[in-house]
């Protein structure tokens with residue numbers, strides 16, 4: 001009976017710590033984590049609790065074996081790694097800091113590696129019971145490192161297929177920050193001049209962002225992720241929040257690189273528009289005929305069907321439950337410096353700088 005307790009106590013302890021960690025992670029797993037890119041390697045959210053439950057049980061059994069053998073000296077190291085493990089949930093998921101998360105998980109890897117080596121020197125089974133945990137941690141370290149290197153800005157457009165949204169993470173201290181421009185400001189020349197980017201990104205978008213940050217304080221939308229503000233607000237808060245979200249998607253849909261449409265997206269475009277050429281024509285026609293200021297979108301609905309939507313002013317199809325894949329800004333400020341009144345020329349040239357990789361990333365194809 002006493003021997004069984006050696007196993008039961010640490011298994012229950014790890015599961016309790018794990019449950020607490022999961023509880024802390026939950027809001028981030030649903031709203032923040034899917035906004036981080038590396039979707040091709042990021043497991044679906046359901047994998048995490050399953051994997052961790054198995055790993056925690058193995059972790060408890062390993063120390064149980066060593067204690068049953070009579071080796072108590074290792075218990076402190078085992079407890080320390082469990083504490084650091086929990087700390088990783090706090091730094092990465094609760095504080096949402098990829099840097100602190102990376103530092104914590106690196107320390108954890110060292111501790112777990114030391115434990116595993118020690119365990120092997122006492123009892124091979126106790127050592128092997130820790131190996132899956134160590135492998136999982138190395139994988140998690142790689143993901144954390146990737147996220148740290150590629151998502152250092154406060155908010156990132158979602159490329160995660162699991163959510164299909166343009167979720168932007170909750171603001172820090174109730175203030176939103178500028179999205180990073182994914183290329184130098186002169187990179188889109190001559191199609192879009194540096195001067196246009198400087199004004200459009202640096203002044204127009206910045207203006208909407210500053211307005212939003214001023215208006216949001218004390219409003220019911222304070223501290224909400226931007227997408228939620230766009231969905232729930234109206235009036236001036238909606239106009240500025242939607243313009244920030246729309247522009248974030250717009251600037252994140254262009255590139256100086258020449259990109260091509262993926263096969264799976266091409267198939268869907270052919271299915272819903274007849275051909276890629278036909279799609280571009282319809283999209284361009286919608287952009288040219290949009291009266292006044294507004295946006296033209298390629299959207300996906302919840303059944304995976306593609307369509308073209310025009311919205312006036314700041315309006316956005318996410319209010320209708322649609323998922324934007326691509327957007328073109330046809331407000332005059334988007335082209336007036338480079339093309340003056342020739343909106344049609346701007347639209348035709350704009351296709352050269354569309355980043356089809358980003359469009360493909362956003363496309364889920366249900």
Ligand code: MN
Pocket residue numbers: 200204247329331333334
């Ligand atoms: Mn604009």
